[in-house]
Amino acid sequence: MSDWERWLTDEAVRRDAAGLTRRLRPRGPDDDVIDLAGNDYLGLSRDPLVVAAAAEAARIWGAGAGASRLVTGTLSLHETLEQELAAFLGQPAALAMSTGYHANLAAVTALADRDTLIVSDAHIHASLIDAARLSRAEIAVTPHGDVDAVSAALASAGGRRAIVLAESIYSVLGDAAPLTSLADVCASYGALLIVDEAHGLGVAGAIGEGLVRDLGLASAPHVIVTATLSKSLGAQGGAVLGSPALIHHLVNRARPFIFDTALNPAATGGALAALRVLRSRPELPSVIRSRVSSLAAQLGVDAPAGAVLSVPMASPQIAIAAQAECLEHGVRVGCFRPPSVPDGISRLRITTNAGVPADAWARATDVLSKVVEAHR
Numbered sequence: 385m386s387d388w389e390r391w392l393t394d395e396a397v398r399r400d401a402a403g404l405t406r407r408l409r410p411r412g413p414d415d416d417v418i419d420l421a422g423n424d425y426l427g428l429s430r431d432p433l434v435v436a437a438a439a440e441a442a443r444i445w446g447a448g449a450g451a452s453r454l455v456t457g458t459l460s461l462h463e464t465l466e467q468e469l470a471a472f473l474g475q476p477a478a479l480a481m482s483t484g485y486h487a488n489l490a491a492v493t494a495l496a497d498r499d500t501l502i503v504s505d506a507h508i509h510a511s512l513i514d515a516a517r518l519s520r521a522e523i524a525v526t527p528h529g530d531v532d533a534v535s536a537a538l539a540s541a542g543g544r545r546a547i548v549l550a551e552s553i554y555s556v557l558g559d560a561a562p563l564t565s566l567a568d569v570c571a572s573y574g575a576l577l578i579v580d581e582a583h584g585l586g587v588a589g590a591i592g593e594g595l596v597r598d599l600g601l602a603s604a605p606h607v608i609v610t611a612t613l614s615k616s617l618g619a620q621g622g623a624v625l626g627s628p629a630l631i632h633h634l635v636n637r638a639r640p641f642i643f644d645t646a647l648n649p650a651a652t653g654g655a656l657a658a659l660r661v662l663r664s665r666p667e668l669p670s671v672i673r674s675r676v677s678s679l680a681a682q683l684g685v686d687a688p689a690g691a692v693l694s695v696p697m698a699s700p701q702i703a704i705a706a707q708a709e710c711l712e713h714g715v716r717v718g719c720f721r722p723p724s725v726p727d728g729i730s731r732l733r734i735t736t737n738a739g740v741p742a743d744a745w746a747r748a749t750d751v752l753s754k755v756v757e758a759h760r
């Protein structure tokens with residue numbers, strides 16, 4: 385065995401002993417399990433209009449964009465998606481990327497460098513954490529949702545450019561960031577606020593326009609938005625949204641955008657169709673809201689701001705057993721355990737899905753109530 389093979393084996397043994405081994409579990413196309421673990425909050429990934437648009441885009445443009453955006457990869461379809469996405473989120477302009485992960489990497493690394501202070505909420509997504517590290521900026525992590533701590537960190541910037549990172553709706557606990565206060569604090573220190581709307585787009589706001597626009601912050605020049613096309617829009621990809629000057633800067637400086645093949649045509653066409661379905665069915669986000677609040681009441685937890693319901697479990701083992709029992713009864717839910725949770729508490733992560741038919745939703749909530757009750 386080579387040194388490298390021995391190292392891989394040792395790492396695997398260590399992970400197993402700590403109960404941290406992750407495994408891929410391929411699913412078939414029709415496993416008739418009700419999926420309340422994924423992030424397809426509006427059920428649009430299987431919407432016939434969305435699927436047809438994705439297929440049509442592949443037929444017209446090909447299976448891949450063929451090159452990066454600055455070479456020959458920019459399609460008129462990208463431009464249409466960017467214009468309609470920006471309009472929906474109330475932003476002047478948008479730039480589409482291959483993933484939401486890329487969008488966060490692009491925004492942060494193009495705006496921050498060694499002379500920047502990044503102030504990062506303790507619960508932000510791994511993509512923003514990685515982006516901050518890649519930027520080489522100094523990073524100050526503040527307690528979750530603590531605006532005073534953000535203010536204190538900004539006060540210590542000492543004249544450097546500063547950027548605050550937050551999610552509009554946090555992905556694990558489903559709670560909302562205090563965006564209005566954060567935007568005020570950032571304005572008073574001349575800092576930028578980057579808000580990841582991955583779990584806000586399609587969910588937050590009266591028509592799913594996201595929390596930034598809902599709170600009237602979309603026109604604030606110091607607030608920048610990132611989004612993913614892979615959750616509520618049911619496709620794949622991401623975007624950074626803000627002023628034309630910001631987009632111009634990203635096109636010229638954001639390495640995760642410049643050195644990456646353009647967003648593929650099927651994902652672009654699918655996301656665009658999903659956005660149009662969302663615009664034509666403005667009631668969809670309210671289905672999420674009513675489902676999530678009644679399920680929260682049934683499970684005895686607080687209703688979240690977004691579609692994610694986080695149900696604390698007494699131990700990692702109990703959380704795993706409850707998840708397995710849900711699956712035995714035909715309902716797939718997520719299970720987050722340390723170290724993948726921001727606060728050390730094991731939990732079931734249940735995503736509300738407006739696309740699940742009413743009878744299946746009733747069956748699923750019945751299973752969830754019984755399983756959670758049995759494991760309390």
Ligand SMILES: Cc1ncc(COP(=O)(O)O)c(C=O)c1O
Pocket residue numbers: 483484485486488509511551555580582583612613614620621622
């Ligand atoms: C908050 C947040 N930001 C960004 C991403 C990355 O998005 P994508 O899956 O499109 O790369 C995710 C995905 O899980 C997320 O939850």
